Amino acid sequence: MSSTTAGLVQLGVLLLLLAAVYVPFGNYLAAVYADGRHWRVERALYRLVRVDPDSEQRWTGYAAALLAFSFLSVVLLYLLQRLQGRLPLSLDRGPVEAGIAFNTAISFVTNTDWQSYVPETVMGHLVQMAGLTVQNFVSAAVGMAVAVALVRGFARASTDRIGNFWVDLVRGTTRVLLPISFVAAIVLVALGVPMSLHAGVAVTGVDGHSSTIALAPAASQEAIKELGTNGGGIFNANSAHPFENPTALTNLIEIFLLLVIPVCLTRTFGVMVRDRRQGHVLLAVMGVLWGSLVAVAWWAETHPNGPATRAAGAALEGKEVRFGIPSSVLFAVSTTGTSTGAVNSMHDSYTGLGGGVGLLNILLGEVAPGGVGAGLYGILVLAVIAVFLAGLMVGRTPEYLGKKLGRTEVTFAAISILAMPTLVLLGAAAALAQPGELDTALANTGAHGLSEVLYAYASTANNNGSAFAGLTVTSPFFQTSLGLAMLFGRFVPILAVLALAGSLAAQKRAEPGAGTLPTHGVLFGVLVWGTVVLVAALTFFPALALGPIAEALA
Amino acid sequence: MPTLLLRQGGAALRMLLVATVVLGLVYPLAVWGVARLPGLHGPAEGSVVTAADGTPAGSSLIGIDPVPADPAADPYFHTRPSASAQGVLGPGDPSTSGGSNQGGFSGTLLGQVEQRRAAIAAREGVAPGAVPADAVTASGSGVDPHISPAYADLQVARVARVTGLPEAQVRELVAATTDGRVLGFLGEPGVDVTRLNLAIARARATAGG
Numbered sequence: 227m228s229s230t231t232a233g234l235v236q237l238g239v240l241l242l243l244l245a246a247v248y249v250p251f252g253n254y255l256a257a258v259y260a261d262g263r264h265w266r267v268e269r270a271l272y273r274l275v276r277v278d279p280d281s282e283q284r285w286t287g288y289a290a291a292l293l294a295f296s297f298l299s300v301v302l303l304y305l306l307q308r309l310q311g312r313l314p315l316s317l318d319r320g321p322v323e324a325g326i327a328f329n330t331a332i333s334f335v336t337n338t339d340w341q342s343y344v345p346e347t348v349m350g351h352l353v354q355m356a357g358l359t360v361q362n363f364v365s366a367a368v369g370m371a372v373a374v375a376l377v378r379g380f381a382r383a384s385t386d387r388i389g390n391f392w393v394d395l396v397r398g399t400t401r402v403l404l405p406i407s408f409v410a411a412i413v414l415v416a417l418g419v420p421m422s423l424h425a426g427v428a429v430t431g432v433d434g435h436s437s438t439i440a441l442a443p444a445a446s447q448e449a450i451k452e453l454g455t456n457g458g459g460i461f462n463a464n465s466a467h468p469f470e471n472p473t474a475l476t477n478l479i480e481i482f483l484l485l486v487i488p489v490c491l492t493r494t495f496g497v498m499v500r501d502r503r504q505g506h507v508l509l510a511v512m513g514v515l516w517g518s519l520v521a522v523a524w525w526a527e528t529h530p531n532g533p534a535t536r537a538a539g540a541a542l543e544g545k546e547v548r549f550g551i552p553s554s555v556l557f558a559v560s561t562t563g564t565s566t567g568a569v570n571s572m573h574d575s576y577t578g579l580g581g582g583v584g585l586l587n588i589l590l591g592e593v594a595p596g597g598v599g600a601g602l603y604g605i606l607v608l609a610v611i612a613v614f615l616a617g618l619m620v621g622r623t624p625e626y627l628g629k630k631l632g633r634t635e636v637t638f639a640a641i642s643i644l645a646m647p648t649l650v651l652l653g654a655a656a657a658l659a660q661p662g663e664l665d666t667a668l669a670n671t672g673a674h675g676l677s678e679v680l681y682a683y684a685s686t687a688n689n690n691g692s693a694f695a696g697l698t699v700t701s702p703f704f705q706t707s708l709g710l711a712m713l714f715g716r717f718v719p720i721l722a723v724l725a726l727a728g729s730l731a732a733q734k735r736a737e738p739g740a741g742t743l744p745t746h747g748v749l750f751g752v753l754v755w756g757t758v759v760l761v762a763a764l765t766f767f768p769a770l771a772l773g774p775i776a777e778a779l780a
Numbered sequence: 781m782p783t784l785l786l787r788q789g790g791a792a793l794r795m796l797l798v799a800t801v802v803l804g805l806v807y808p809l810a811v812w813g814v815a816r817l818p819g820l821h822g823p824a825e826g827s828v829v830t831a832a833d834g835t836p837a838g839s840s841l842i843g844i845d846p847v848p849a850d851p852a853a854d855p856y857f858h859t860r861p862s863a864s865a866q867g868v869l870g871p872g873d874p875s876t877s878g879g880s881n882q883g884g885f886s887g888t889l890l891g892q893v894e895q896r897r898a899a900i901a902a903r904e905g906v907a908p909g910a911v912p913a914d915a916v917t918a919s920g921s922g923v924d925p926h927i928s929p930a931y932a933d934l935q936v937a938r939v940a941r942v943t944g945l946p947e948a949q950v951r952e953l954v955a956a957t958t959d960g961r962v963l964g965f966l967g968e969p970g971v972d973v974t975r976l977n978l979a980i981a982r983a984r985a986t987a988g989g
Contacts, residue, residue, distance in 0.1 A: 227965060235965040275794035290784035294792040302796060346876050356804030363803045364796075392795065399799075404807065411811045412820070418841055421815040421824040426875065429828070429836045432977045433846035433856065439839050439874045441826050445815065446808040463877035466920030468841040469826070473959075474967025532884020537893045540913035544879040547860070547914055547926035548959065550968030571920045572879035581883070674883040696881035777885060 233524070233552025236478065240556070243482055244489055251486065252493020252505075258401045259374045259394060260498070268396055275392070282387035285728025288375060289721055291391035292368060296335055296717070299361060303331040306357040307349075316350030317425040325705040332709045334358050336716035337365035337597060339451070339458030339567055339691040340708065342699045346440040346462055351423055354460055359447045363407075366454025366487075367398035369565075369599030372720050373491060376603045377498045379727030380627045383735040388727045402487070403454060410449035410483060417479075418472030421445040444469055452483035455597040457567030457691045465557070465570040466546055477553050477570060484566045488512075488595035491602040499627055503746035508605050511755045515594035516563050519583050523555045526579035531778060535577060544572030555580070562587040565597025567691025574669070574678065574694035581677060581694065582774025588684045588692075589770075590762045591646060597689065603723045605754070609745070610639040610726070612757040616743050625742055628735040635729055642722035646687045647765040649711045653683035654769065656707060663703050669696025673780070677773035682708060687715035829975060832982055838974045843925035845870030846977060854903065855942040857935050857980070859973045860914055861896055862922040868895045872922045879920045893917070904934050926970025929958060943984050953979045 227235075264272070264279055272279045283291065306313070307322035307330060322330070326343045333340040334357070343349065349358070371394035378388050415421050422441040430436045442460045448470055451457060461467040471477055489509065496505025527541045528551055535541050545554045554571040561568050562584040573584050587594060593605040610626055614636050617624025624631045631639075657663060657679050668675045681694040686708045699708060744750065815824035822828070831837040838844060845862065848854035862872025863880040882889035896916040901908040912930040932954050940947040957976040960969045 227961070229968060232961055232965045232968075239965070271798060275791055275798060277791045277795075287784055287788070291788040291792065294785050294788040295795060298789070298792050298796050302800070344876055344878075355808045356800050359808060360800050360804040364799055392791065395795070399803070404803070408807065408811065412814055415811070415815045415820050415824050418823045418827055420826050421812050421820075422826060423812065424825070427826050427828055427836060427839070429838045429844075430831070431838055431844055431846055432831070432981050433848065435844075435847060435871070437844055437874050439826060439842050440876070443808050443812060445824070446811040461877050461921075463879065463921035463923075466879065467877050468839075468843075468921060468923060468925055472827075472841050473962050475962040478966055530884065532886075534882065534886055534889035534893055535884035537890055537897075538913045538917050540917075541884070542913045543882060543884075543889060543917040544920045545917075546920050546924050547928055547970040548924075548967050553967050569920070572881055574881035575879060575883060575889075577884055669881050670883045670886050672885065674885055694881065695879070696883070777883075780885065 229550060229552060236552065237520070237556065240478060240481060244485060247486060248490055248493055252490040253497055255402065255490060255494040256497040258397050265400065268400060271396060272392065277392045279390060279393045282390050284386050285388050285724045288388055288391045289724045292371070292720065293717070295395070296368065299335045299364065300331045303334060303357050303361060304328060306353050307331065310350055310353055313350070313352045315352040315423065319348060319350045322348055325700070325702055329705045329709045332712050333691065334361035334456070334458060335365055336689050336712045337369055337454070337456060337565060337600070338686060338689040338712045338716070339456045340686050340693065340712060341458055341691070342705060344462045345460055351443055354447060355443055358458060359450065362447065362450040362454050362456045362458070363399055363403050364395065366403055366450070366456065366598045367395050369597055370398045370487070370491070371395055371599065372723055373599035373602040376606055376723050376727045377495050379730035380629060381498050381500070382731045383733065385731050386728065388724070388731050403450060407446070407449040407453055410453065410479070411445040413479065414445045414448055414476060417476045419445040419448055419476065420469050449483070451568060452480045452566065453487065455484055455488065455564040455566040457561065459568065465568045466572065471570055474548055474553055477549055477557060480568070481557055481560050484564050484568070485560055485595065487598045488564055488601040491599065495602060501746065504627065507746055507751045507754070508609065510751050511605065511758065512593060512595040512601070514755060515590065515758065516559060519563065519587050519594065520556060520559045523559055523580045523583040524552060526577045526583065527551045527555055529577070531577040531579065541577050541580070544575030546571065558584055559587060561692055562690060563592065563594035563596070565592050565600050565689045565691070567685060569692050572695060573692060574696045578774050578777030578780070582770065582778060584692070585677065585681050585684055585774055586762070586770065588688050588690050589650070589766050590758055591643070592688050592690060593758060600689065607639045607642045607723065607726070608757050608761070609754050610635065611643060612750070612753040613743060613745065614639070615757065616753055620741065622741050625736050625738070626745055628738070629730045629733050630736055635726055638722045638726040638729065642719040642726070643761060645718040646715055649687035649715050650680070650683045651765070651769070653687065653707055653711050654680050657683070657704070660703065663701060667698045667701065667704065669698070673773055673776040677777065680769055680773050683711055686711040689716050829978060831978060832985055837978055840972060840975050841925055842874055842923045843973050844874050844923065845872065847871055853942050855939060855980070857932060857939060857973050857976050860924050860927055861916070861918045863918040864922040868892050869899060874923050877921050877923055879922065880918045904938055906934060910934060925972050925974050926959065927973055929969055929971055932971040932976070939980065943980060945980070945983055945987060949983060950980070953983060
């Protein structure tokens with residue numbers, strides 16, 4: 227079988243697997259968040275933390291609970307790292323340096339998992355487990371909670387309640403993330419991923435040289451790292467490391483895990499608004515974006531560009547032999563299209579166009595298919611904008627799913643959408659204005675160097691976390707500015723989305739009239755797709771032209 | 781909003797502490813416990829492979845380039861270059877990991893590719909054009925255990941000559957340590973250098989003794 231055929235079969239199998247779970251898992255997710263009963267263990271938990279699971283919150287209460295929880299998460303994660311030296315299982319790795327600890331705490335709480343440290347030498351096992359793994363779970367559950375709250379805004383009418391944050395947080399964890407992660411972790415161990423509490427194993431090779439191979443409790447974190455679209459590696463090389471991703475089979479499993487929740491949430495949305503076609507349209511838009519980016523990146527990586535790649539004969543720098551090009555590209559597009567940011571190959575070493583696809587995928591706002599929850603609420607906001615634009619064309623107040631999109635709703639949608647580009651462009655501009663910083667930070671110069679800076683702010687402001695890792699980000703300027711990009715890139719859109727949810731839920735349901743734009747057909751799909759592409763193109767074309775496009779054409 | 785935040789603060793703190801215990805300790809330790817079972821214990825502790833005398837000689841998943849005592853009589857199959865290595869070819873440092881992050885237009889990378897190509901061609905006694913792409917590029921992890929079948933093929937003649945093993949036997953060992961595509965269609969075939977070098981060492985011991 228040729229490499230291309232094998233790659234196409236793999237692509238087909240991945241799509242079949244996702245298709246097989248789409249309906250049952252999407253329905254299950256809808257049931258999880260609509261269930262009137264609590265599991266006994268959940269009830270005990272609510273008593274322990276003293277919250278009333280049966281009283282719902284206004285959007286302000288929901289947002290306050292979410293912010294309080296996230297803020298304390300940052301504080302606890304920061305303290306865990308700073309106190310590492312005094313904790314058990316720290317493997318004599320001392321306190322994490324303040325800048326790294328600040329950046330990492332924000333990074334994992336915001337579901338970004340951007341890493342400015344080398345895990346094997348900086349983070350001990352306890353911080354990995356009790357700090358980072360915990361945020362892998364709860365930051366994902368927070369994302370799903372926000373998406374569900376927004377969908378409730380559409381599904382409900384004439385109420386000021388959008389759900390109970392604590393219940394949504396707990397159920398996302400106990401009924402979805404934890405059981406799937408546990409099973410996936412065991413499967414990963416069976417396929418070669420370590421689950422060890424040792425620091426490493428000393429070996430003496432055939433040549434008589436001794437070395438230490440680093441070990442870690444990797445499997446438990448690897449599972450939730452992908453399922454929760456987190457992406458923070460327990461080894462520096464992330465999913466390129468043979469211990470995180472030992473075979474092409476684990477590679478397929480990891481791609482499946484990182485896509486499954488974002489994809490199936492479109493079904494959940496359709497079920498919750500009692501019109502499944504609404505979910506199908508959004509899924510189709512996501513699928514078209516993902517599929518076309520896979521095709522472009524695949525073509526790019528099999529057509530070497532740049533003197534070094536041509537001299538080597540193939541674009542294999544930064545890629546692993548067991549994956550080859552198709553499996554690397556499939557992972558790269560899936561990780562940048564969700565908010566995962568795990569990598570099984572080094573994006574910085576991709577061809578100009580191939581790396582540009584990853585960057586573009588992030589800049590589209592991560593809606594192909596997006597992070598857990600973040601993908602759904604992201605594309606719903608873009609759908610609101612699309613309906614609004616269509617309404618402007620015909621000059622009437624637009625409606626989406628029976629809700630009028632007036633000034634308030636469109637304002638919140640616009641805030642949610644504009645936060646990311648603002649952060650990316652201002653952040654990248656601030657970095658570029660400091661030649662002193664760039665001299666020490668860039669691994670590559672010229673157009674590729676610009677791509678490295680742009681990618682860093684795109685990745686953090688979108689809570690992706692993958693990197694053109696040639697950029698050294700350990701200086702106080704980068705640690706702070708990238709940390710703030712992650713923080714605002716996460717919570718400004720979340721607050722806007724929750725406010726939108728509150729305003730939608732309060733409305734009466736408007737019956738569709740003759741002038742109502744149907745939002746379940748091909749026409750609407752094209753409109754949403756066009757909105758996604760136009761918003762990104764208008765905002766980022768100049769920057770992309772100077773970076774990846776210039777490189778691809780050189 | 782500030783009062784709302786304060787009111788939720790207590791619940792948030794308690795929720796976070798419970799989450800830390802359940803998700804941060806109980807869950808990973810439960811996975812760790814299951815991973816103690818026979819069959820899972822080996823991979824859980826790093827898939828360690830042993831030399832003939834039973835001492836740990838490496839991990840079947842981790843490639844560490846062996847260094848010959850005498851470069852003129854080099855009996856080893858070599859891994860791909862590693863970004864964590866001091867020289868252009870290796871050996872990498874398995875206590876950490878990572879790629880070079882050099883792009884296709886990088887002059888540094890171009891220089892490295894050319895040096896690697898020349899060094900490997902000289903080592904194997906072949907034309908520079910015969911050296912495959914994976915041999916002159918650093919992997920993503922820096923500890924890629926695999927090389928392409930083409931790169932293994934290139935090294936067979938030298939290894940057979942230096943070790944005194946028949947070329948056919950060396951080819952058999954290469955075939956035995958080649959991991960094909962998983963299920964026939966996932967990924968690319970690769971030769972596991974760690975297992976291959978151990979197999980060569982065993983064969984030498986048998987032939988010699």
